[in-house]
Amino acid sequence: MKIAVTSQGTGIDSKIDPRFGRAAYILIIDMSDEKVEVIDNAENVNAFKGAGIQAAAKVGDCGVDALLTGFCGPNAFKTLAAAGVKVANDVSGTVQDAVDAFKNGKIVFSDDANVDGHW
Amino acid sequence: MIISVASGKGGTGKTTVATNMAVSLGAGVRLLDCDVEEPNAHLFVSPVIEQSETVFTAVPEIDKDKCTLCRKCSDICRFNVIAIAGKTILTFPELCHSCGGCIAVCPEEGAITEVGRELGLLEQGVFDAGDFVHGRMRIGEAMSPPLIKKVRERIKPDQINIIDAPPGTSCPVITAMKDTDFVLMVTEPTPFGLHDLKLAVEAVKLLGIPHGLVINRSDMGNDDVWQYARTENLPILMEIPFDRAIAEAYSRGRLMVESMPEWKGKFQELFRRIEKLSKAWENRN
Numbered sequence: 001m002k003i004a005v006t007s008q009g010t011g012i013d014s015k016i017d018p019r020f021g022r023a024a025y026i027l028i029i030d031m032s033d034e035k036v037e038v039i040d041n042a043e044n045v046n047a048f049k050g051a052g053i054q055a056a057a058k059v060g061d062c063g064v065d066a067l068l069t070g071f072c073g074p075n076a077f078k079t080l081a082a083a084g085v086k087v088a089n090d091v092s093g094t095v096q097d098a099v100d101a102f103k104n105g106k107i108v109f110s111d112d113a114n115v116d117g118h119w
Numbered sequence: 120m121i122i123s124v125a126s127g128k129g130g131t132g133k134t135t136v137a138t139n140m141a142v143s144l145g146a147g148v149r150l151l152d153c154d155v156e157e158p159n160a161h162l163f164v165s166p167v168i169e170q171s172e173t174v175f176t177a178v179p180e181i182d183k184d185k186c187t188l189c190r191k192c193s194d195i196c197r198f199n200v201i202a203i204a205g206k207t208i209l210t211f212p213e214l215c216h217s218c219g220g221c222i223a224v225c226p227e228e229g230a231i232t233e234v235g236r237e238l239g240l241l242e243q244g245v246f247d248a249g250d251f252v253h254g255r256m257r258i259g260e261a262m263s264p265p266l267i268k269k270v271r272e273r274i275k276p277d278q279i280n281i282i283d284a285p286p287g288t289s290c291p292v293i294t295a296m297k298d299t300d301f302v303l304m305v306t307e308p309t310p311f312g313l314h315d316l317k318l319a320v321e322a323v324k325l326l327g328i329p330h331g332l333v334i335n336r337s338d339m340g341n342d343d344v345w346q347y348a349r350t351e352n353l354p355i356l357m358e359i360p361f362d363r364a365i366a367e368a369y370s371r372g373r374l375m376v377e378s379m380p381e382w383k384g385k386f387q388e389l390f391r392r393i394e395k396l397s398k399a400w401e402n403r404n
Contacts, residue, residue, distance in 0.1 A: 050199025050214055057193070060204040075211055083204035 001031045003102055004059045004085070005095045006069040010038045012096050018070025021052030027095055028062050034099065037062070052076030060085055068098045068107060077113040089114040121280040121299040122393055123153075125323070127315030129286035132305045132335035132359065136389075137283040138163040139375050141248050143386035148249035149278050153295040154285040155239065155254035155266045162372045166251035168244035174254075175235030176265040178212035179221050185230035192221035192231060212236050213261060238266040243273060250278075264294040271295070279390075288318045296323065301397045302330040303356070303389075308340030313347060320351060329400035331393065336361035354396065357389045 006023035007014045012034075017023035022045045028037040039058060044051040056076040059067055060083025067080060068091045080087055086109045091098050101107050124137040134152075138160050141150040152160040179192070179201065186208050193201040193208075200215045201208065215236065225231045239256040252273040254266040263285065271294075274280045284295035296302050302323045306316040316332075323330045332348055337358035348355050359365065368378040376383045 047199070048197055050211065053199040053202045053209075053211060057202040057204055075214075079202045079204045079209055082202075082207045082209050 002028055002062065002064040003031060003099070004028050004062065004064045004067045005091075005098050006067075007095050012036055012099070013094055015094055016068070016070060016092055016098060018092070020067070020069040020072045021055045021076055022047070023055070023069070026055065026059060028064060029095075029099055031099075031103070050075065053079050056080045056083065056085075059083070066102070066107070066109070068102065071115045072110075072113055073115050074113040077110075120278075120301075120394070120397065121274060121276065121282065122301045122303055123282040123284050123296045123299040124303045124305060125284040125292055125296055125319055126286055126305045127288060127317070127319035128306070128312050131286075131307045131312055132333070133286070134160050134163065134283050135335070135359075135365075135369065135375065136303065136305050136333050136357075137281050139382065140386045140390055141281050142246075142374055143248075143376050143383045144279060144390060145248055147278055149273070149275055149280045150246065150249070150251050150283070151270050151273065151280060152251075152253035152283045153267045153270050153291075154283055155256045155263050155270065156285060156291070158253045158255055160283050161251065161253060163374050164246040164248075164251060166244040166246040168242045168251075170243045172241050174238045174241050174266060174269045176215070176238050176262075177217045177219065177233040178215040178236045179210060179231045180234040181208055181210060182230050182232070183208065185227050187227060187230075189226065191224040191226065195220045195224050216262070217265065236260075238262075238269070241266070241269050241273075250275075263291045267291060267294045286315075288315070288322050292319070293322065293326070296328065297326060299328060301393050301400075302326075302328050303333060303393060304330055304353075305333045305335055306344055307336045308334060308342065308344045310340075310343075312340070313344045316344065317347065320353065329396050331356040331396055333357045333359065333389070335359045354392075356392045357385065 005027050006017040007025045007027045008017045026039040044055050052073045053075050056079035066086045068088045088107045089110050124133045126133050141148045152158040193203050198214045200211050222231045237257050243252045254270045285291040306312045331354040339361045
């Protein structure tokens with residue numbers, strides 16, 4: 001099983017980037033061996049429009065089961081839902097904290113976006 | 120001739136200038152309110168609306184049975200209207216700018232078709248000085264340029280067309296000012312007025328359109344705007360004082376030229392000066 005976490009840096013000790021669509025990096029963590037794959041999201045940071053949709057499609061392509069982030073907008077949420085990715089909002093601390101919380105079953109998944117578009 | 124009335128900052132008096140100039144000219148005028156997000160020129164010229172039509176813009180609809188998820192449409196769209204999420208394809212039609220790129224690159228016959236997204240209403244009628252056209256954007260619609268373009272399709276170049284433009288300096292106002300013969304900028308002598316005027320002037324310069332200034336509420340604020348006009352070589356074509364009588368007429372939906380007929384001649388003179396500058400510009404090029 002793989003999970004995605006939005007991150008301000010490339011390492012697992014980096015802080016979580018609270019924004020989803022325009023996060024600096026998205027880390028894909030394979031929960032079986034905690035191997036980290038880094039997705040550079042620079043292209044979306046400066047996207048004209050629809051950064052959330054684009055980032056969501058990318059995360060969907062990675063075959064992850066869940067996304068852990070701070071704030072996820074409605075269009076991104078819809079795209080992630082279509083790709084079968086569960087979303088947990090309001091996750092903070094470091095990426096490692098999020099991974100640990102996920103392992104311990106402490107992550108609560110959302111039923112809806114937690115911010116409006118263009119947040 | 121097409122004159123657009125713009126400002127940068129909102130609330131400086133674009134509609135006041137556009138409507139009063141239109142009515143002062145008496146006849147043969149086409150007044151087009153392109154501030155489709157909040158049209159208000161009709162409140163002052165009370166047109167009789169004769170035609171009303173709902174206008175649409177083209178957005179893609181995908182036939183999921185014919186789509187092979189090849190991603191060509193999703194890759195070409197710079198507004199991310201089409202997303203491939205796992206084994207599904209999703210569209211966000213409210214983001215679409217109707218470029219048609221997705222349909223052009225789609226290799227599957229009939230997988231993407233154009234459907235309409237309602238933009239709002241286009242209304243046309245008559246008022247004292249001629250024809251009146253405006254757009255009323257659908258509540259919830261975020262994009263005004265497509266509807267502004269529809270309003271502009273009603274321009275008749277052989278007549279005097281006066282466009283009341285939306286405020287700002289982004290796509291809506293550019294759509295309203297582009298390819299007009301003259302941009303009349305209405306400003307006020309306040310720091311906000313001047314700040315946004317500068318942005319608007321920069322935009323008009325890029326578009327290469329002759330332009331001039333009306334200073335509204337000219338006896339308030341400071342004289343920075345006159346200094347700016349001097350350095351930029353911007354002709355000041357009219358000044359309107361901060362007068363309670365003007366504000367009262369406005370608040371009742373009345374035109375200045377109705378309440379204070381002495382202004383009629385001044386607005387006619389304003390038009391003559393615009394005509395002159397526009398001709399001089401044509402000859403210069």
